[in-house]
Each structure stands twice: as C-alpha cells, then as structure tokens.
Amino acid sequence: MAEEVKLFRTWSSPYALRIVWALKLKGIEFETIFEDITNKSPLLLQHNPAHAKVPVLLHNGKPVCESLIILEYIDETWTHNPPLLPQDPLEKASSRFWAHFGDHKLMESIWNVFTSQGKEQEEAMATSIENLKLIDEQLKGKKFFNGNAIGYLDLALGWMANLISILEEIISVELIHTDKFPHLSSWIQNFSDDPVIIECWPPRDKMVTKFQIMRDNYLTRSICQVKPA
Amino acid sequence: MAEEVKLFRTWSSPYALRIVWALKLKGIEFETIFEDITNKSPLLLQHNPAHAKVPVLLHNGKPVCESLIILEYIDETWTHNPPLLPQDPLEKASSRFWAHFGDHKLMESIWNVFTSQGKEQEEAMATSIENLKLIDEQLKGKKFFNGNAIGYLDLALGWMANLISILEEIISVELIHTDKFPHLSSWIQNFSDDPVIIECWPPRDKMVTKFQIMRDNYLTRSICQVKPA
Numbered sequence A, B: 001m002a003e004e005v006k007l008f009r010t011w012s013s014p015y016a017l018r019i020v021w022a023l024k025l026k027g028i029e030f031e032t033i034f035e036d037i038t039n040k041s042p043l044l045l046q047h048n049p050a051h052a053k054v055p056v057l058l059h060n061g062k063p064v065c066e067s068l069i070i071l072e073y074i075d076e077t078w079t080h081n082p083p084l085l086p087q088d089p090l091e092k093a094s095s096r097f098w099a100h101f102g103d104h105k106l107m108e109s110i111w112n113v114f115t116s117q118g119k120e121q122e123e124a125m126a127t128s129i130e131n132l133k134l135i136d137e138q139l140k141g142k143k144f145f146n147g148n149a150i151g152y153l154d155l156a157l158g159w160m161a162n163l164i165s166i167l168e169e170i171i172s173v174e175l176i177h178t179d180k181f182p183h184l185s186s187w188i189q190n191f192s193d194d195p196v197i198i199e200c201w202p203p204r205d206k207m208v209t210k211f212q213i214m215r216d217n218y219l220t221r222s223i224c225q226v227k228p229a
Helices: A014-026 A042-047 A067-077 A089-114 A118-138 A152-156 A163-171 A182-193 A204-226 B014-026 B042-047 B067-077 B089-114 B118-138 B152-156 B163-171 B182-193 B204-226
Strands: A005-009 A031-034 A056-059 A062-065 B005-009 B031-034 B056-059 B062-065
Touching: A005 A014, A005 A042, A014 A067, A014 A152, A042 A056, A056 A067, A062 A067, A062 B089, A067 A089, A067 A152, A067 B089, A089 A118, A089 A152, A089 A163, A089 B062, A089 B067, A118 A182, A163 A204, B005 B014, B005 B042, B014 B067, B014 B152, B042 B056, B056 B067, B062 B067, B067 B089, B067 B152, B089 B118, B089 B152, B089 B163, B118 B182, B163 B204
Parallel strands: A005 A031, B005 B031
Antiparallel strands: A005 A056, A056 A062, B005 B056, B056 B062
C-alpha cells in the first residue's frame, strides 16, 4: 500500500514549519492542507479535537498532533537517515529538555518583550537575555545542537533563526547581538544556510504585517485594561 | 562501577511522584533528597539552572530534568520490564500527547475550578468536564491506558487519582462522578490499588492543609485585584 502522508498547517505557524522541515529532510512525500485558523476545517477539528490546532500529521489516516511529538513520531517511523534525535538516552533527554525550554520559558520571555513597552519590556528583555544565554551555552563548539547535522533540537528551536529578527524589526530592539551570543549567532547562520530550511520560510513581508497587527492589538488591549473607557 | 541514582523531590510534588513510582516499578535503588521549595539547595540550582525545580534525577552525576522527560530517560536507560512506553510509534505519540494534554489543558482547567468561585468556577467546571471526558474515552475497555499494566501515561496522569479528590474535598465540589466518567473512575480504582502507587501517596491531611492555604491565598489576591485597598 502506498503511504499517505498529509500535513495540516497554516502558512505562518512556526510549529508546523518544524514538520515541513523534518519531512523534507527525511525525503518523505506529503500533501499539504493549508488551514485558515479563523475558520478551521471540520477535518482539523476531527483529527485534533483536544486542541483544534495545527500542525496535525495524518499518516495512513491516523492523526498525530503537537509538533514536538510529531517530530519524534517521524524519527521513529522513518528510521532512515538523517536521524533527528540522538541515540544516547542522556543526549536525547537533553534535546527534549531544551526543546521544552524553548517552547515555554524562552518563547514566553521573547513574546513578553514583543507585546509590551517601557519598564515591562525592559524586564522582559532581561529575562529573555538570561534564557538566550542558556541556549548560547548549548552551542559552544558546535555547528548544530547535536553536532554537524541538523536534528530535532535545531528544528524545535528553528523559529529563533527567523521569527526573532522579524520581531526585532517591528519593535526596533536588538535581542541577539553577535557579540553577546556568538554561538547562537553562528547557529542562526548555519541553520539558515541549509537549502531545505531556507526554502520553507514564510514570506517575510507577510510575517511583518501579521505580527505588527498582533502587537498593536496587544498594546491596545493592555491600555484599555489600565484606563477603561 | 555501582550506579548512583539520586532524586531531588519535595514531599508533595505530583511531578516528582511520577519518578518515585517509575523507579520503584523498575526496581531501581535510589537515594531521595528532599528539597524545601522556599529555600532551594545550591545543588538543585546547580543541576537545574534553567528552572530550579524538582524533580531532578541525578544518574552517575548527570542531571535529567522535567518529569515527563525523566520518565522517558528511565525507560530508555533501564530497558528491562516493565516497559513504561509502548513500542509502536503511533501508540507512543498518543501516550505523549495525552501526557502533554494532562499537564497543560487538563491541569489548568482543574486548577481554575480550584482557585475560583461563582460564575468563573462554573465556567472552569464546564471546561474541566470536557477535558475529563476526553481522558475517560481513552480508557474505554482498558484497565490502564496501555492495557493491563501501569505505564508512562498512567504515571503521567497519576496525580488525577489522588489530587483531584483532595481539591474536591476542599471546595466541596464533585468533579469526577462515577456515572459521568465510568472508565476514569475504574482507572482511579485500579491505579490506586497497586501497592507501589499507594505506598507513595503523600499524607492526605498535610496535602489538604497545604492546598487549603493555596486556595485561600488565590482568593485573597483575586479579591484584592477587584477592590484595591
């Protein structure tokens, strides 16, 4: 039986992009179904009733949800090269730990910088810098997180290589100075140089417009909370 | 070399309890280091600088953090019986998905019931019930989540078997009706009947006192926000 691989994604989701990259790196043919998150399809709701979110990978009719879980599924299902996760349990635990850290502490702190201003933004900057330092340390002496090839943790943290510079552009703040984060800066370059990675980035101008609107909405809401009409 | 296995935990953490159970089920000898979360030890901060949280598993001097990641590490390191995760990639992805769902959507919705009152509590109850229904469906026709033996997802959701009834007692609300959640109710019974599980529960009276204080603090803070002094 021919394999059926379908990916439900949106054009902009950094979580879904992880799966696009992983499938392309593994050389898996797949069909893409673009979702509109303001008008989700009945199929998406059927395949991910608990969250109704992208990405969803549909493999021979069976859904797999949550991007980090899908990455592991891809690596365990199509075991040929390149491997995504390291084999050693300790290195594997470390990759999972930093992926989790990226999705929670790091993303939250950077998001707080992006959706605030003044003193609140300064505090969020300090937290983001602490978090980025921890990531920078993981990359000392390495091209990618697990050596010389792109793997699970590179894909999990891949959003940093594109999204941070978009957010920086919108708020005119520099988060990742090359001097402050030399290893992270080199990694961003190495990661972005890979043709599989670069061909999948969403259009930058559309991303800037989308995130500019999001920031404006956040700031309007936050002003309304302080000074109700 | 004799293996050195140390577990940093607190007496009450449901996350740390997952690791105690897993090590005991696998028959791994370990030393417990009890932490006071109001006065964390320098060792805990050294081993988990990113979060400074328990549990931390120290295996031959190497730290592994985050309870769900530690469970996978234990299963990959001590591969003898009982296995914790299923072998099939799809079943494994499903276990990871529901563990993640438990730690985020389910726990948050139940916590919102516990730390609110009135209309807000009613809304949180409705969300919790929807989430619990999804868990109940996973248990149809099964003794445990992956068949006849306790595994990863049982340990990940093990807090439900004890903590929910403690929260219910404090707020005098019944979340898990046997009629409404027949499979979940049976699972709670099956899980709690296991001697390894039951011997590790923290003392119920201390838990009630601890969580009663937490709820009081939440409600006081929430009243202060509405009516500042």
